[in-house]
Structure formats: C-alpha cells, structure tokens
Amino acid sequence: MYAIETKGLVKKYKTKTAVKGIDLTVGEGELFALLGVNGAGKTTTIRMLACLSTPSEGEGFVEGHSILTDKTAVKAMIGISPQDTAVAEKLTVRENLAFIADVYGLDKTKAKARVDEMISMFGLGEYENTRAKTLSGGWKRKLSIAMALLPEPRVLFLDEPTLGLDVLARRELWRAIKKLKGKMTIILTTHYMEEAEELSDRIAIMIDGSFAAVGTLAEIERKAGVTGLENAFVAIAEGGRE
Amino acid sequence: MKRALAFTGRNIKELMRDPLSYIFCLGFPMIMLVIMSVINESIPPESGMTLFQIGKLCGGILIFGQTFIMLFTALTVSQDRSGSFLVRMYATPMVSADFVAGYTLPLLIIALAQGLMTVAASFVISLISGGEFSIPGALLATAASIPSALMFTGFGILFGTLFNEKAAPGLCSIIISLGSFLGSVFFDAEGTGGVMLTICKIFPFFYCTKCARAAIALDLSAENFLIPLAIVSAWAVVLTGLAALAFGSRMKADLS
Numbered sequence: 060m061y062a063i064e065t066k067g068l069v070k071k072y073k074t075k076t077a078v079k080g081i082d083l084t085v086g087e088g089e090l091f092a093l094l095g096v097n098g099a100g101k102t103t104t105i106r107m108l109a110c111l112s113t114p115s116e117g118e119g120f121v122e123g124h125s126i127l128t129d130k131t132a133v134k135a136m137i138g139i140s141p142q143d144t145a146v147a148e149k150l151t152v153r154e155n156l157a158f159i160a161d162v163y164g165l166d167k168t169k170a171k172a173r174v175d176e177m178i179s180m181f182g183l184g185e186y187e188n189t190r191a192k193t194l195s196g197g198w199k200r201k202l203s204i205a206m207a208l209l210p211e212p213r214v215l216f217l218d219e220p221t222l223g224l225d226v227l228a229r230r231e232l233w234r235a236i237k238k239l240k241g242k243m244t245i246i247l248t249t250h251y252m253e254e255a256e257e258l259s260d261r262i263a264i265m266i267d268g269s270f271a272a273v274g275t276l277a278e279i280e281r282k283a284g285v286t287g288l289e290n291a292f293v294a295i296a297e298g299g300r301e
Numbered sequence: 302m303k304r305a306l307a308f309t310g311r312n313i314k315e316l317m318r319d320p321l322s323y324i325f326c327l328g329f330p331m332i333m334l335v336i337m338s339v340i341n342e343s344i345p346p347e348s349g350m351t352l353f354q355i356g357k358l359c360g361g362i363l364i365f366g367q368t369f370i371m372l373f374t375a376l377t378v379s380q381d382r383s384g385s386f387l388v389r390m391y392a393t394p395m396v397s398a399d400f401v402a403g404y405t406l407p408l409l410i411i412a413l414a415q416g417l418m419t420v421a422a423s424f425v426i427s428l429i430s431g432g433e434f435s436i437p438g439a440l441l442a443t444a445a446s447i448p449s450a451l452m453f454t455g456f457g458i459l460f461g462t463l464f465n466e467k468a469a470p471g472l473c474s475i476i477i478s479l480g481s482f483l484g485s486v487f488f489d490a491e492g493t494g495g496v497m498l499t500i501c502k503i504f505p506f507f508y509c510t511k512c513a514r515a516a517i518a519l520d521l522s523a524e525n526f527l528i529p530l531a532i533v534s535a536w537a538v539v540l541t542g543l544a545a546l547a548f549g550s551r552m553k554a555d556l557s
Binding site for chain 1: 303304306307308310311314315318319384385386388389390391392393394395555556557
C-alpha cells in the first residue's frame, strides 16, 4: 500500500482548471516535493489530499483511505502546516501545542509528553511561554510545523514551509525537516529549487496543473539532459511535458 | 464534545487577552450605567420619568452590554476566517458543531461575567443614589438574560460567518443601535406607545429588556416576565440554529 495514491485527480474552478488529472504514488516514509512556480497547482493538490478541497474528478487515497468517502479517517492520520502560519496568535507556544493535543483528544499525560517533545525537537524551549504573535517568521513556522506533527501523523503536508524566511531561518528549518525524514511520509510544496534538491527523495515538477516530470533528482536531470535541478526545471518547462 | 471544549478554551484565552474585550464588553456598559445614573439625578422627580432609575436602568444595561458581546463574536469569527487558522482546524477531526459550540460557550461565560459586574455596579450606584434595587431580582435578571446572550451570540456568529472582518462590525453597529432604541433601553417605548411601540414589539430586543426589568422588580407575571422570556428564548433558538447552518454551509463551501 502506498502512503499517497491519486488517480486522475482534477480540480476545476469556474474559469480555470487548477489541477489537470494527476496520477501519483508516494511510498511510506518518503519525502516527496511538489516543485513549481506560483499558480502551478501545488497547494491545490495538497488541499485535495488533506480533505480541504473536494476534487472535481478522480480519486485519491491517503494510507488507503479515500479522500472522497473516508475523510474522517484521512484527517485522523494527517498533519498540515499551511502556507500562512496558522497559529493562535494570542496563545503562547506551549498553549498552541496543548490546544492541538486537546483537539486530537490526547490524554493529559500523553499530551504533556508530546508538547514537551515538540518543544525540544524544534528548540522552542526559550519561547515556550511567549505569545505566538510576538515570534519571528521562522519561529512561527517552526511552531506551525510542530503543531502539525504533535498528533503523530503518518502523513505530513508542508505547504511552502520556508516561504518568506531569511537564509539562516530557512537552513535551520531544513535541518528540522531532515530530522523527520523516514519517520513519516512528507509531502512538501516549494518553488525553491535548492529546497527540493536538498530535502526530497523524489520530486514532481508541476507546470500549469500537470506533472511535467516525476522522479529522483538524477532521473529528472537525465530526462532533461542537463545537470542541476534549476537547469532541469527550465529545460523541462521550456521543452514541454512528459 | 472534547474538541468543542478545546476550541472553547482557546477562544476564552484569545478573548481574555484582547484589551478590546475589556473596553467593549465590560468598560462601555459600566460607563453608560454611570452616565445614565448622573442624568437620572438631573431629572426632576415631578417629571415622573423612571426609566433611568437604577432598578430599571440595570435591566436595560444588561441587554445593552450583550450587544457588544455580539460585536465581539462577529469580530472573532470573521478574523479567524480571514487567516489560515481555520484552514488548519478544518484539517483536524473537528466538525461544524464543534466550532459553533466553541464560539458560543466563551461568549456566554463573558456575558454572565458582564451581567454580574453590571449588577455589582448597579448595587453600588443604588447605595450612592438611594434608588430602589433588588439584589435577588438583579441576579435573577442575569440568569434570565442567558437566552438573550445566546441570541446575540447567534447574531455575532451569523454576521462573522457571512461577512468579512470589515463588514461584520459595521452590521453589528446597526444591531447595537437598533437594540438600544427598539429595545427600549434609553427611551420608554411603552410610555410612548403608538406606532413606535408596535415597531418595538416586532423585534426581540424589546422583550429582552422587558424580561430583565421585570426580573429585577421580581415581577414574575406572565405578561412582563414569562411571555417575554419565552419570546427571547424562541429567538435564541432560531438565531443559534441559523448561525450553525450558516457556519456549516460556509465550512462546506470553503472545503469544496
């Protein structure tokens, strides 16, 4: 069984088709990057997989559960860190994490253990009693990912996790994401080539709602006939789809 | 229910940490109570105007204060909707009913606290001005105003769900004005009579105030207390139902 499987997934809006029939399989424990420019359909794809948007056509499965007919089961095993840092601004770091533990119904002992673990994992100890609204962008993003991780999801969706962060904050977040590799399946959207290159096991290049190429970095380079992900991306984008 | 309580906890903390909630939900009703009491002192007894005497004024301010709870509910819901916070929450196992209960419960608690503070302030004013004031009656009025608090919270969730954070407070201002005028908070609708009274009786606000004032006077008659309470309770059920429907529809649309 794949962690993620889609068959002809389509998302149509009134005047635009944002995702045009994608077929995708992601294995357990894989870190899979959806790479593309703004408006390529990356966020729409993970919104459908996270049951935040209903596909217009096609079907998708998360850990074997249908995103159309078994949303409750899907929601119970995923975590998502949206593009904008979705935290409760007037709650402290610890309170934000404890709130998520309560929402997922963790008992008090387990909740405290998980909150402590997340604070330790992301180095949030210094800020645990600081209100979220006063945190810098990088720390907010770490908190957002920690909130997504707290209920121990089997699949984690990270939507543009380092968007708008400075280079140091980005590198620090990369280190945190690398620590998660292999422990769960991670779907990451990004438009930063170096991010996809640095973090992912496999990459899907999304152009205009479709997959133009899917594979490891080496496979994509081979297909494009050039070295480096940026060169490969440009060659594929300019040369048409797979 | 656990998820609704978790969301309630988050909302209570967010509200308690917002200085505006103290200014609007607690400060403003207190200021109005003091100002109207000062005005009352200037009204000659021979005029026969009793609307601003502390026994009646307390009932009016109890309801007037709740209109600001509505404003605050609308702001909370519309602000949550404008950011990504609800997107994250939509991806959890929370359902529409959890959200509506989670927004309603904290505002009801704040409404009760507001009511008790209004009663306490009214008692102090009654000691200073020597006006007639029944503490058991005022406490009964606070309890009897729970349906109206529910009704105003329903209005707030409805506006916060249907409109954005800029439009929702504006619409709430209209209800605040309508509530204070048509609710007979700052003028005597029954004394005025005629078309004005007929108009007042169309809206629920009149019955909210009437019920609260009757409770303070320990007048538990059907005409002054029970029937107005039943009417307000019916409005509360309808508004809460409409708010739940609207939030559920919006959530469904957001997830489509």
